[in-house]
Amino acid sequence: xxxxxxxxxxxxxxxxxxxxxxxxxxxxxxxxxxxxxxxxxxxxxxxxxxxxxxxxxxxxxxxxxxxxxxxxxxxxxxxxxxxxxxxxxxxxxxxxxxxxxxxxxxxxxxxxxx
Amino acid sequence: xxxxxxxxxxxxxxxxxxxxxxxxxxxxxxxxxxxxxxxxxxxxxxxxxxxxxxxxxxxxxxxxxxxxxxxxxxxxxxxxxxxxxxxxxxxxxxxxxxxxxxxxxxxxxxxxxxxxxxx
Numbered sequence: 001x002x003x004x005x006x007x008x009x010x011x012x013x014x015x016x017x018x019x020x021x022x023x024x025x026x027x028x029x030x031x032x033x034x035x036x037x038x039x040x041x042x043x044x045x046x047x048x049x050x051x052x053x054x055x056x057x058x059x060x061x062x063x064x065x066x067x068x069x070x071x072x073x074x075x076x077x078x079x080x081x082x083x084x085x086x087x088x089x090x091x092x093x094x095x096x097x098x099x100x101x102x103x104x105x106x107x108x109x110x111x112x113x114x
Numbered sequence: 115x116x117x118x119x120x121x122x123x124x125x126x127x128x129x130x131x132x133x134x135x136x137x138x139x140x141x142x143x144x145x146x147x148x149x150x151x152x153x154x155x156x157x158x159x160x161x162x163x164x165x166x167x168x169x170x171x172x173x174x175x176x177x178x179x180x181x182x183x184x185x186x187x188x189x190x191x192x193x194x195x196x197x198x199x200x201x202x203x204x205x206x207x208x209x210x211x212x213x214x215x216x217x218x219x220x221x222x223x224x225x226x227x228x229x230x231x232x233x
């Protein structure tokens with residue numbers, strides 16, 4: 001049972017570089033989310049998707065883009081990385097609609113922007 | 115918009131003792147879910163316990179139980195017989211029961227409480 005898988009787990013970038021984080025889930029979930037975790041601030045929602053081909057902004061979307069071309073994958077892109085984007089990023093998924101409300105999380109990806 | 119507040123940045127407990135972590139939330143909705151997640155140093159987010167707002171009975175999972183006070187919008191976590199493996203960051207989280215609208219099942223998290231367990 002893979003569940004939710006994030007790649008890469010760690011990455012160091014220089015300011016201005018671009019990168020993509022990949023999230024893959026094998027539970028046939030409709031909803032997928034990208035969160036960032038920063039000390040003292042909990043997890044904050046960046047973007048989310050309620051189905052293949054759809055995306056929407058969360059609380060802190062600036063500087064990020066996302067795509068959901070396939071139901072099982074949700075990509076988070078940084079076009080021009082900034083030190084303020086140094087964080088731990090979590091992907092999560094859920095069934096959507098009327099359900100038990102549980103989100104399933106990946107193991108996180110630590111990104112450092114120098 | 116909903117907000118979740120954890121006012122205890124750090125807590126500590128002796129092994130085998132009991133500790134309570136506090137959480138308050140603000141919402142205008144009547145139907146929702148509340149969660150406690152545990153995050154050990156491995157970073158993995160582990161669901162500890164879940165409470166449905168329409169249920170008056172407090173949820174329990176082995177050594178973990180909650181005190182859910184809907185009117186006061188309070189949702190505390192009690193850990194009994196604390197073990198060294200309980201040491202972690204604990205997050206309280208809110209999720210609307212309404213699938214659509216502006217919520218789409220997203221979780222709103224508190225700031226987290228670091229729990230230290232002393233042997």
